[in-house]
Amino acid sequence: MKNTIWIAVIVLVILRIVYKITKRRAPASAKSVSKTSITSPWQRKFFTVYVFAKLNTRRFFRDRLALFFGILFPLIFLFVFGSISKGGSNGVSFKVALINNSRSSFAKQFVTQTEHNKLFKIDETLKTLDEAQNKMSKSQIDGAIVLPADFGNIQADHPTGQAKVYYSPSNDQAGRALISVLQQQFDAINAKFVSVQQPFKVVGQPTKQKSLTGFDYTFSGLLGFSIMGAGIFGPMNVFPELKKQGILRRFHTTPIRVWQYFLSTMISQAITGLVAIAVMFFAAIEVFGLHVVGNYLEIAVFLAFSIMMILGIGLAIGGWARNERQAAPLGNIIVFPMMFLSGIFFPRFLMPTWLQGITNYIPMSPVIDGARQIITEGKHLTDIGPQLGIMAIWMVVIYFIAFRVFRWE
Amino acid sequence: MANAILTVKDLRKVYGDKVAVDGISFEVKKGEIFGILGPNGAGKTTTLEMIETLREIDGGSATIAGIDVAENPYEIRGIIGVQPQTPGFQDKTKLTELLQMFAAAYGEKVDPMEFLNDVNLGDKADSFVENLSGGQKQRFSIVAALVHKPKVFFLDEPTTGLDPAARRNLWKMIEKIRDRGISVIITTHYMDEAEVLCDRIAIMDGGKIIALDTPKKLIKDLLAKGFTKEQHVEQANLEDVFLDMTGKGLHS
Numbered sequence: 001m002k003n004t005i006w007i008a009v010i011v012l013v014i015l016r017i018v019y020k021i022t023k024r025r026a027p028a029s030a031k032s033v034s035k036t037s038i039t040s041p042w043q044r045k046f047f048t049v050y051v052f053a054k055l056n057t058r059r060f061f062r063d064r065l066a067l068f069f070g071i072l073f074p075l076i077f078l079f080v081f082g083s084i085s086k087g088g089s090n091g092v093s094f095k096v097a098l099i100n101n102s103r104s105s106f107a108k109q110f111v112t113q114t115e116h117n118k119l120f121k122i123d124e125t126l127k128t129l130d131e132a133q134n135k136m137s138k139s140q141i142d143g144a145i146v147l148p149a150d151f152g153n154i155q156a157d158h159p160t161g162q163a164k165v166y167y168s169p170s171n172d173q174a175g176r177a178l179i180s181v182l183q184q185q186f187d188a189i190n191a192k193f194v195s196v197q198q199p200f201k202v203v204g205q206p207t208k209q210k211s212l213t214g215f216d217y218t219f220s221g222l223l224g225f226s227i228m229g230a231g232i233f234g235p236m237n238v239f240p241e242l243k244k245q246g247i248l249r250r251f252h253t254t255p256i257r258v259w260q261y262f263l264s265t266m267i268s269q270a271i272t273g274l275v276a277i278a279v280m281f282f283a284a285i286e287v288f289g290l291h292v293v294g295n296y297l298e299i300a301v302f303l304a305f306s307i308m309m310i311l312g313i314g315l316a317i318g319g320w321a322r323n324e325r326q327a328a329p330l331g332n333i334i335v336f337p338m339m340f341l342s343g344i345f346f347p348r349f350l351m352p353t354w355l356q357g358i359t360n361y362i363p364m365s366p367v368i369d370g371a372r373q374i375i376t377e378g379k380h381l382t383d384i385g386p387q388l389g390i391m392a393i394w395m396v397v398i399y400f401i402a403f404r405v406f407r408w409e
Numbered sequence: 410m411a412n413a414i415l416t417v418k419d420l421r422k423v424y425g426d427k428v429a430v431d432g433i434s435f436e437v438k439k440g441e442i443f444g445i446l447g448p449n450g451a452g453k454t455t456t457l458e459m460i461e462t463l464r465e466i467d468g469g470s471a472t473i474a475g476i477d478v479a480e481n482p483y484e485i486r487g488i489i490g491v492q493p494q495t496p497g498f499q500d501k502t503k504l505t506e507l508l509q510m511f512a513a514a515y516g517e518k519v520d521p522m523e524f525l526n527d528v529n530l531g532d533k534a535d536s537f538v539e540n541l542s543g544g545q546k547q548r549f550s551i552v553a554a555l556v557h558k559p560k561v562f563f564l565d566e567p568t569t570g571l572d573p574a575a576r577r578n579l580w581k582m583i584e585k586i587r588d589r590g591i592s593v594i595i596t597t598h599y600m601d602e603a604e605v606l607c608d609r610i611a612i613m614d615g616g617k618i619i620a621l622d623t624p625k626k627l628i629k630d631l632l633a634k635g636f637t638k639e640q641h642v643e644q645a646n647l648e649d650v651f652l653d654m655t656g657k658g659l660h661s
Contacts, residue, residue: 041516044516052513055510058506059499063501245495246493250498251514253486253491255483257483
């Protein structure tokens, strides 16, 4: 969190230093000293960029609507999706109905044991198999365990019985898993009654390497969502408005170049975007226990690059459109497929291989993959060459288009 | 004309088969207020926009201070100031910040307070544009167009929608700008404004200039043709009443 804000500050400071350096290098002008101390043409050009970036960044923090959509909105998504994926990642458990038709003491014991077992969540409201089957057909429970009337009756010198597991054929996997879990329970019980030397055993040993949890995937997707919201929906809505009020037209009468305007927008967007992301990191770490393995500086550099690249799409749409009615449909055509295909809402590894291959190359995918690899896998920028490569190509293509289609009014 | 700052020769603009500006020529001297008058659709705004580099020139040429508009648009933008019909500024930005931005657009660094005090907006320095009145906004818009000390200043219908006091204020401002040696080119629908303010005027109709002279000369020519108006002498009119009761000071 602190690191990210520091980086935003550092970016501004670096710009200032660049400006100061160019100022010093400017040759002593032969002309009479004007009121301004800026003399070299390039220094003037970057001074323009610096002032625009600084004042537009400042403006962002005064704009409640921008703050809502830029910071609060992604945060709300973070809490909603974070809560969902957190619930799922807390280990596997089965929602089952437990129907006991036996009166034996062993059956009673088994029921209490199962109730305390964390692997099972027993739906107490279900008393009959019919009720259970009804719920099963709606996929609200995974299965039903039925203990028959003779379950637990003493035969020879120990209790015996056969529990029946009912499961829906459409939920085949859960059913089989449930059976095997129950079989393990019985194996443990059996071993107490009949001592048998077991020649083969299997013992679980967790590896030290942390695997990615559901939340890790969710978080990098949400970062993507935040970057896309600010970078595409932002300019898509703002630019037509700036054109309507003649604000861009007014800049058009000054010598400012499109690249200066774009560059200043990219810088202020990167700064405000990193602040928004810093807030998300803070919430993700504090509330959802996100483990950040990667280096914060690399994360910030990578995300700043991502923000600037994705912003190009918004600049192209907003810069091209004459009004909102042109911007909105085009924006939605581009944004929504990208949202679903790039792994924002569900990880791309769930897609069929051929689709994964194609969606690898859409602009958001390398952003989300790269972010996840740096943040949770601790990879370095040098390790994610393919992603950076795709992003660099898109950066060139997107800004080439954005420059070509930009209109001041 | 020896001291012409702006020279327009045979300027043409064609939209499809409609000729918007039909080969007009005129010159504007250094330090004069030049008015372009005409009914809606006469081609006033198109003419201005071509000279301001905002629209492509289809025929003829325009030069400002010896620089060709079509060939060096960015150089031209550096020496002209433009006040559009509706002054639009981004919101939630202080007046001082907006002036810094406009100066920066020209690669300049200025002291915004100096400019704001010049138009009596010093006490509004930290306000946002959306909190200004119409007259204040108009004054601010003019000063924003002058941060880079342009040689030529264009105003498109600057007093439309202003109350009488604010209009008179603006006239004074424009005269002050002229007196600094800046050439002012203004379009307007108000004849009283043109008569009081402009040193010379061009009357446009159908894309052509149909008259070009000082307001006095144009009136004299008309009277010489034997024109008479119904005599109607009054010592004051309603505008005088309004101004007397609400004051002429710098309020708006």
